[in-house]
Amino acid sequence: MRADLSSAAGRTTADHDRGARLLRGVLAGVASGEEPLTHVTELPERLAAVVEWPDWTPEPVRAAFAARGVRLPWSHQVEAAEHAHAGRSTVIATGTASGKSLAYQLPVLSALTADPRATALYLSPTKALGADQLRALRDLDLPDLRPAAYDGDTPLAERDWVRAHSRWVFTNPDMLHRGVLPAHDRWSMFFRRLRYVVVDECHSYRGVFGSHVALLLRRLRRVCRRYGSDPVFVLASATVSDPAGSATRLSGVDCAAVDEDGSPRGARTVALWEPPLLDDVTGDNGAPVRRSAGAESARVLADLVVGGARTLAFTRSRVGAELTSLGAKRILAEVDADLPNRIAAYRAGYLPEERRELEAALGDGRLLGVASTNALELGVDIAGLDAVIVAGYPGTLASFWQQAGRAGRAGDGSLVVFIARDDPLDTYLVHHPAAILDKPVESTVTDPGNPYVLAPQLVCAAAELPLTPDCLPDFGGDAARAVLDDLVAEGSLRKRPGGWYWTQRDRPHGAVDIRGSGGEQIALVETDSGRMLGTVNQGNACSTVHPGAVYLHQGSSYVVDDLDLDAGLAMVHAETPDWTTSPREEVDISILETESRTVHPALGGGAVEVCLGKVAVTSQVVAYLRKLPTGQVLDQVPLDLPEHTLHTRAVWYTITEDLLTGQGLDRANLKRSRIPGALHAAEHAAIGLLPLFATCDRWDIGGVSTAVHPETTHPTVFVHDGHPGGAGFADRGHTALTAWLTATRKAIAACECPEGCPSCVQSPKCGNGNDPLDKQGAIAVLTTVLNTLRR
Ligand SMILES: [Zn+2]
């Protein structure tokens, strides 16, 4: 149970102004001439809405919760539990520390208590979260449940026992996919009696992984039907917009939504913060560079710790967490020799005991500051802190509020500081507070119809139980039938009068990676020791692990000796050279199918055209640059690597050239020579801002811009999904095009740099070395496009 640490109270006086006071303390430490604060707001306190237990709650269940300190439930917990108890699948979408666990435990435990044979299944995206939830359940100490984990860590000897005896099995999608469903006959008793399926943190199932999980849940329901059960789904989510729609899409069953949060929360002060530009460092093409979000958060963390505030700082990477913790320790050592010991870094991969110890130390104030990767976002029992620092936008508003939600205890004020990284999305957010503070949290993007996901999932489904025509509506109907025809044609499945069959001896599940992009992986191997360090996607290999590339892996630096694409190997050695490398890439995009096309005529002739469809992106890494940290380029090294083609989905717009070069209303008045740089800059910034409208990362998408595209015959900007078959991001961009390009234009215009920098139009993944880029030209292009779209 993710209880609020402070609910144990012991405090008598409320301190509503604490957040504002902490912020004043931090600002007092800012050097004169710097004005990092772009916005401050106060989020009011919310009072608890407490209700009675439902009258169907068995006495032992009520007593077990009471023994854990829960005398009465909150309104949203009971609302969700009532839906589930009545047999309606439901999603509960409320904030961090709002007791979502109790909301699903109450109906499930009531059912398992009332019927001594009933069973339940719990799924979490990470093993750590599952372990936490299992521990919380065991702490309730109810008899005859025999709750147990069944995941990759469960010893083989224990697995038989779990299948035969456990009534509440805790697992994850990976194990359900590889271990449980393929062997469903060994679980027949469990499935026959299955009453509930709990899907925790369901908002984390997005993109390609989300599409896989959506189809996996359909496979699960099909297997349940085979054994005569029809379990109720209870999903728990961070606050997202349209939770019912997202949950229904993910689970395949209609879900009722509960999103009225009845848990109490203290007032919070939220500060938006932009690190200042540095005087002595420049980036690509002499662009100004900001102090890093990591260095800035180290200073803010140190100031808060000096003020006695228990603070959690979230960073985007493991290296960032280490640097933030080290930086804060260094600053604190000058204040008091004891203070550095009260700061720690946290990353994924800690043992459960280590996490327990860290939670306890932060809870009782032995530790005052922890810098963490997003690993702590899920499944950690920390809430009610005095302050939270979010260093770099975590990718979604849902994650942002999940992290911010670690601050604030009932009655007391707390502080949340969002520190912008040097990129266009973060810049936009600190200059447009409404986009982060007043905007409904995004809905989750999943596309169960992606043929690149559907094909392997249908193969797995057929291997579990032959697919019959009446299964198809659940898997997308006609789209599934088309994919099945292809699978039969290529010999993967066999069509017989009864349906589609898997006739090979070995099961297909092992070859289907539900977290990957579906493509093959390249293994990173240390040349001397033969040790395997990890894997990279085949699709990215040429740009990330080409010969000579400096590659950061889990915070350590390696240089690539050789890349063998046929063998799937990249040989590397540990080395930390003075330079970094960036690939130079030639990219072509061709349109395979235009699914949607809208022409917007402009005043006085010319037009803007907006399209959505299927494309083939062909890229070839032709060289790489070696660069010093100052931005100085040492040299360019040619490479001889093959082309790579990605079939995916894209949104694109074209502008007739007269709109770009012409003068007058809605015309951009650009010289022809400026068009390539203007389009390129508009493309970069648009990629940076898309995560605000589609729950993706900028690394999940790519773009191509060209002054004349051979197929459209006009100046064109493409933004495409980075995964084979797409993951729904381009589609989302197409739906939100006007809002997206408006935000893109504002982000560029808000940046104070003269000619373009990483905060606006430069991209860390540009294959052209951020050249040419025309910042003012991009504003002119976007203004013209938007004016025409709005006509
Ligand atoms: Zn800029």
Ligand SMILES: [Zn+2]
């Ligand atoms: Zn570029």
